[in-house]
Amino acid sequence: MTALVQEAGTSGPEGAAEKVLGGERLDFSEAWALYEGAPFHVLGRLAHAVRLRKHPEPAVTYVVDRNINYSNICVCGCRFCAFYRAPGQEGGYVLSREELARKVEETLALGGTQILMQGGHHPDLPLSFYEDMLAFIKGRYAVHIHAFSPPEVVHFSRLENVSVKEAIARLKAAGLDSIPGGGAEILVDEVRRSVSPNKCSAGEWLEVMEEAHRQGLRTTATMMFGHEEEPRHRLEHLFALREVQDRTGGFTAFIPWAFQPRNTGISRPAQTAVSYLRLLAVSRVVLDNFDNVQASWVTMGPKVAQTALFFGANDFGSTMIEENVVAAAGVRFRLSAEEIRRIVEAAGFAPRRRTMDYRWIEES
Amino acid sequence: MNDFLPPSLDGGYYEKLGLGSVCEKVRAGERLSLEDGEALFQCSDLGAVGALAHAARARLHGDRAYYVLNQHINYSNICVNGCRFCAFGRERGDAKAFELSVEDILEKVRQRLDEPLAEIHIVGGCHPGLPLSYYEDVLREIRKLRPAASLKAFTAVEIAHFARLAGISTLEVLLRLKEAGLSMLPGGGAEVFSPRVREILCPRKIDGREWLRVAGEAHEAGIPTNATLLYGHLETRRERLEHLAALREQQDETGGFTCFIPLPFQPANTKVTGVEPTTGVEDLKTVAVSRLMLDNIPHVKAYWIMLTVKLAQVALHFGADDFDGTVIEEKIGHMAGAESEQALTRSELERVIREGGFRPVERDCFFNAVAASGSAA
Numbered sequence: 094m095t096a097l098v099q100e101a102g103t104s105g106p107e108g109a110a111e112k113v114l115g116g117e118r119l120d121f122s123e124a125w126a127l128y129e130g131a132p133f134h135v136l137g138r139l140a141h142a143v144r145l146r147k148h149p150e151p152a153v154t155y156v157v158d159r160n161i162n163y164s165n166i167c168v169c170g171c172r173f174c175a176f177y178r179a180p181g182q183e184g185g186y187v188l189s190r191e192e193l194a195r196k197v198e199e200t201l202a203l204g205g206t207q208i209l210m211q212g213g214h215h216p217d218l219p220l221s222f223y224e225d226m227l228a229f230i231k232g233r234y235a236v237h238i239h240a241f242s243p244p245e246v247v248h249f250s251r252l253e254n255v256s257v258k259e260a261i262a263r264l265k266a267a268g269l270d271s272i273p274g275g276g277a278e279i280l281v282d283e284v285r286r287s288v289s290p291n292k293c294s295a296g297e298w299l300e301v302m303e304e305a306h307r308q309g310l311r312t313t314a315t316m317m318f319g320h321e322e323e324p325r326h327r328l329e330h331l332f333a334l335r336e337v338q339d340r341t342g343g344f345t346a347f348i349p350w351a352f353q354p355r356n357t358g359i360s361r362p363a364q365t366a367v368s369y370l371r372l373l374a375v376s377r378v379v380l381d382n383f384d385n386v387q388a389s390w391v392t393m394g395p396k397v398a399q400t401a402l403f404f405g406a407n408d409f410g411s412t413m414i415e416e417n418v419v420a421a422a423g424v425r426f427r428l429s430a431e432e433i434r435r436i437v438e439a440a441g442f443a444p445r446r447r448t449m450d451y452r453w454i455e456e457s
Numbered sequence: 458m459n460d461f462l463p464p465s466l467d468g469g470y471y472e473k474l475g476l477g478s479v480c481e482k483v484r485a486g487e488r489l490s491l492e493d494g495e496a497l498f499q500c501s502d503l504g505a506v507g508a509l510a511h512a513a514r515a516r517l518h519g520d521r522a523y524y525v526l527n528q529h530i531n532y533s534n535i536c537v538n539g540c541r542f543c544a545f546g547r548e549r550g551d552a553k554a555f556e557l558s559v560e561d562i563l564e565k566v567r568q569r570l571d572e573p574l575a576e577i578h579i580v581g582g583c584h585p586g587l588p589l590s591y592y593e594d595v596l597r598e599i600r601k602l603r604p605a606a607s608l609k610a611f612t613a614v615e616i617a618h619f620a621r622l623a624g625i626s627t628l629e630v631l632l633r634l635k636e637a638g639l640s641m642l643p644g645g646g647a648e649v650f651s652p653r654v655r656e657i658l659c660p661r662k663i664d665g666r667e668w669l670r671v672a673g674e675a676h677e678a679g680i681p682t683n684a685t686l687l688y689g690h691l692e693t694r695r696e697r698l699e700h701l702a703a704l705r706e707q708q709d710e711t712g713g714f715t716c717f718i719p720l721p722f723q724p725a726n727t728k729v730t731g732v733e734p735t736t737g738v739e740d741l742k743t744v745a746v747s748r749l750m751l752d753n754i755p756h757v758k759a760y761w762i763m764l765t766v767k768l769a770q771v772a773l774h775f776g777a778d779d780f781d782g783t784v785i786e787e788k789i790g791h792m793a794g795a796e797s798e799q800a801l802t803r804s805e806l807e808r809v810i811r812e813g814g815f816r817p818v819e820r821d822c823f824f825n826a827v828a829a830s831g832s833a834a
Binding site for chain 2: 133134137138141151362365366367368370393394395396397398399400402403404435436439440441
């Protein structure tokens with residue numbers, strides 16, 4: 094027992110832990126004290142306490158969906174990305190309507206309820222291309238479209254020379270249901286300038302989300318950590334999200350991912366499982382206004398993702414009928430809905446299939 | 458833990474989880490009963506179980522996490538036992554059967570002579586034909602090539618098999634192998650001691666009582682051993698706990714167990730059907746309960762070959778203190794579908810240990826720190 098105490102020190106983490114248990118909000122220095130100073134199990138226990146307070150029912154949600162990457166052609170050239178092709182480079186593609194239709198049909202046939210559609214920053218396609226794509230899908234299929242991360246929206250609006258507000262309104266009118274939280278990476282500009290210099294700024298990312306929330310679209314938020322950021326930048330990211338959420342309440346969930354270095358321009362060992370669980374846990378205690386935190390089996394594997402259900406996560410993510418971006422970085426895990434249910438049950442929770450906005454779907 | 462966590466999360470917390478008395482016993486360093494073990498397995502809060510195991514582990518080992526630079530050699534996969542859970546064994550004449558000559562084995566050892574290995578780990582099937590002199594030669598010749606490395610070789614099952622083939626006692630086998638250079642026995646072949654499960658899975662293998670007898674005999678002959686548990690197939694949690702209790706009892710008598718190694722069953726390519734692979738929570742709970750039950754066995758291993766590196770690192774917080782080695786050429790687990798990497802380098806292994814919050818200590822097979830390692834301090 095004493096080892097835990099010695100590890101913890103006496104002042105910082107203890108006070109912060111008291112506040113978490115009392116349901117009080119943490120400031121930056123308190124969050125830092127926990128992230129840097131709290132023993133592993135203490136951090137986990139605090140996160141689990143917050144998770145149980147928000148979701149007293151012993152349930153874990155998941156969604157049946159598919160990632161559709163409509164194109165990998167991208168002018169951004171982010172150093173952490175193994176997926177994109179530069180314009181003109183061999184291997185670039187834009188999905189045809191037929192391919193798109195087939196992928197949606199397969200998703201529905203597998204009991205899927207939504208598609209997650211994202212792509213590169215294509216240099217030529219006009220906003221009408223994306224509007225037509227949405228209208229095409231919506232005209233044929235009853236499926237929730239969770240699409241176009243904030244950097245894509247900013248890119249579309251620049252290319253089209255319209256405001257972000259107008260771009261979102263037009264996409265929404267064409268059938269967009271919600272916006273995925275991708276492209277957040279680390280929401281600190283000094284980090285973004287180094288790892289993704291051509292991608293939208295932190296402020297722009299947050300502004301897209303705030304505007305989307307104002308227009309009635311729900312969104313998620315992600316973080317990709319473990320590349321060139323400092324640990325404090327991860328907390329700055331969390332606090333930036335918390336501030337927007339205070340104003341809008343539009344984020345449904347937070348999803349941290351560990352950077353996967355293979356085939357990318359950043360040479361750095363992958364984050365370990367313990368680092369991931371610590372980050373997940375501190376996210377759960379800082380983001381007191383987020384209902385849901387998602388475990389990432391795609392990057393951590395099913396065993397660590399299952400463990401994450403005791404470190405703040407209450408959602409197991411998606412079946413990912415198709416996933417291309419992480420796979421391009423050499424990490425391939427596969428899970429069926431059946432396997433997800435087995436893993437969730439083995440951890441002592443009831444698996445619940447959900448929609449994008451975290452409503453449970455009754456199983457027939 | 459008390460001094461740090463507010464009362465609502467500590468004593469009362471375990472009370473609410475039904476682990477109040479277990480928590481008190483762990484605090485006081487008292488022995489846990491089988492019922493305590495069952496309560497730990499049944500606890501809905503994985504972290505609570507892990508924190509108790511971590512406290513027991515920290516009391517024994519502080520923030521040290523051990524690893525070894527070693528070489529695994531499987532001398533043959535030909536085996537007369539035909540255990541249903543095994544994806545490695547082959548019958549003689551099978552197209553995939555192999556059998557290394559003494560010279561083949563020495564060649565494998567020579568290939569890595571420039572590495573400062575502390576241990577050579579040698580196991581194989583229960584081969585129907587190889588004489589005891591083969592095993593003696595293997596040990597003697599490796600000793601000549603690598604006088605500084607410890608030779609951890611031949612499970613209790615193999616020892617009993619050698620004795621039967623040679624028509625001599627297991628004690629005589631142990632003494633002859635020790636004379637030839639044997640340092641220690643690995644812990645394999647224990648599987649689950651439950652006669653019910655062994656009858657189904659490995660009816661031709663020595664029973665649990667015989668396994669323990671050979672291990673105890675080795676201890677008394679000055680040969681330490683490890684001990685394993687193969688879990689996640691047909692056994693109940695109660696049978697797992699009985700296995701741990703049997704090891705604990707043997708250890709009280711002969712004291713020679715160095716490290717306990719829980720091994721999750723990997724069902725792919727085996728003859729055991731209808732069994733799903735273990736999940737992470739089950740793996741971590743089994744490590745934790747093992748640490749808490751086995752109060753007289755000093756070390757618990759997170760065998761990353763079976764657990765994956767990621768989960769093995771987490772297991773260091775759930776009672777494990779050993780990360781095993783930079784294993785090269787491990788065949789038994791991988792043939793059953795283990796998804797881990799084939800080998801880890803020393804720097805990668807140390808990085809994983811450090812990022813987990815522990816201090817890496819390079820060890821030999823007896824868990825003595827290897828003084829020459831620049832990083833053990």
